[in-house]
Amino acid sequence: MTTTSRIAIVGGGPAGLMCARVLQGHGIQPVVYDADATVDSRDPGGTLDLHADAGQIALEDAGLMDAFRALARVEGQAKTRRDHHGTVLAEFTPAEGDEAAPEIDRGQLRTMLYEHLKPGTVRWGHKLVHVTPLGGGAHRLEFAGGASAEADLVIGADGAWSKVRPLLTDAEPRYLGVHFLDARFDDVDTRHPEVSAIVGDGHMFSADGDGRAVIVQRNSNGVVRGYVAFRAELDWHVTAGVDVTDREAVRSYLVREFSEWSAVMRPLIADNDGDYVQRSFWALPAPLTWDHVPGVTLIGDAAHLMAPFGGHGTNLALLDGAELAHAIKKEISLDDAVARYETAMFPRSGELAVSSNTALTRFFATTSPDAPHLPPDHAREHQNYRTRAAEYRRHRAEDDQ
Structure with missing residues (x-):
């Protein structure tokens, strides 16, 4: 794809910043628009674990694993399950060398990604209010305060209440x-x-x-x-x-x-x-898909907002951003790149969204104190992350041949 295509990423969270970072690694210069005044102008929430089969793959693609490890807490993978009287029901301590899902503060992750972009990539204080198709895949973006821009590809990384999503689907959270x-x-x-x-x-x-x-x-x-x-x-x-x-x-x-x-x-x-x-x-409804629309796609929560059970949301968001960036580099046209990305993203995110949403609603629908809410086997979960990571890399290597 030509490096002169105008790519606008709406949303400066993990998905949008990761996509921009990997695009820049391919010599493509996107512009990221975000409503926040600065990268740290609001409380981003607590901590999250980045899985070996998703978030960490994206970090590797972005050349940021060393930066991640400098901030991540491997010991933070430890988990304890107690009843409401405080009795310990189960414990998990990661084995030495287990880095399947280290923890990092959300704010630290966002700042790290932002600081590894070229200066001026992110336009802070740009709250998107409307997107207008111009034909041929081009779109005009209008922001609060009167600023505007045009793009050949609009990437909606603007979260749960995405302003870009209505271009593709009427699905709402x-x-x-x-x-x-x-x-x-x-x-x-x-x-x-x-x-x-x-x-x-x-x-x-x-x-x-x-x-x-x-x-x-x-x-x-x-x-x-x-x-x-x-x-x-x-x-x-x-x-x-x-x-x-x-x-x-x-x-x-x-x-x-x-x-x-x-x-x-x-x-x-x-x-x-x-x-x-x-x-x-x-x-969002899950699994969620949409028909291809020239010049627009979604990544992260804008595409597959799901319950937090399992911790898949940010991991998928990072992988979405990296995979879309790779597709843009590989394919001749932006349309082909979006189709390639969406073909892989739909089944992956749909399966995890269904399982995460079901787990949360079933748990909190419980009325019996004897319900068998057994804690997950975290050792096996970590092994599954590593196994899927190896499979992912093998498939990618085959695809690149």
Whole structure:
């Protein structure tokens, strides 16, 4: 493909920044547009694990594995499962040399990707409001504030509420009926030793069998992020008469709702620093496909928003970005490149979206404390990541011949 094609990537999250990085490695210069004022102007959330068969492959393609390893926490792969009384049900400690799914803070990942792009690649403060087809695959992008641009290919990497997606499908995200309250614990080893002990080096998951759960994850710089999860309507706080901007009101509500949880587990729910951040979970219909439209495609959550169970969302987003960039380099035309990318992306993302959405809705639909929510076999899961990574590389090598 000619390197003079105008490529606009809408969204400066992991998918968009990865796509731009790999394109630049191929000598192609895209422009990334993002609504944020800067790369770190908002709280990006907690930590995530990058799988050997997806996110790490993309990082290798981008030449960023060394940069990733400098930030990643291999020990963060450790996991503990407890009941709501604090009893340990299962534990996983990664074996020496196991790097199948190291953890990295979301903000660190985004900043790392951004800092490895050419200066000026990302146009911050560009909130897309409308895309207009111009014919022949070209599109005009209009941004809040009056700025505009034209492109031969528009890549929608703009997340759950994508402004690019309506060019391809009328599918919209639906609420999954599960709400998380994001709680933060700072200087955790000193100020919250009981939380530090419970979470360990990585991740702790606890549930009561009645649709309530607490998920706690160690982040970098002495921070732990906790997620208090429960089934709820979107307006749960209105029905409950809770002012979500009043930390003590939210805390009192949670203490009542989680009253059967033991004193050992209570600090995870009520001793956080700062306010609770509301996070509701949505998903696109899955599997989601669309008919090819010249000059436009989607990557990441814009293409396959799914529940967080399994941690596949960001991993797929990174792989999407890298694969689309490779296809653009390999194919003669942008249309052929998009078709190549979508042909591989649809089945891969569809399968994982269905399984992730089903896992979340089944878990939080539970009403029986005796339901067999067995923890996954993480050792086998890590081996599967490595096996699929080897298979992926073998297929790619065959495809490149």
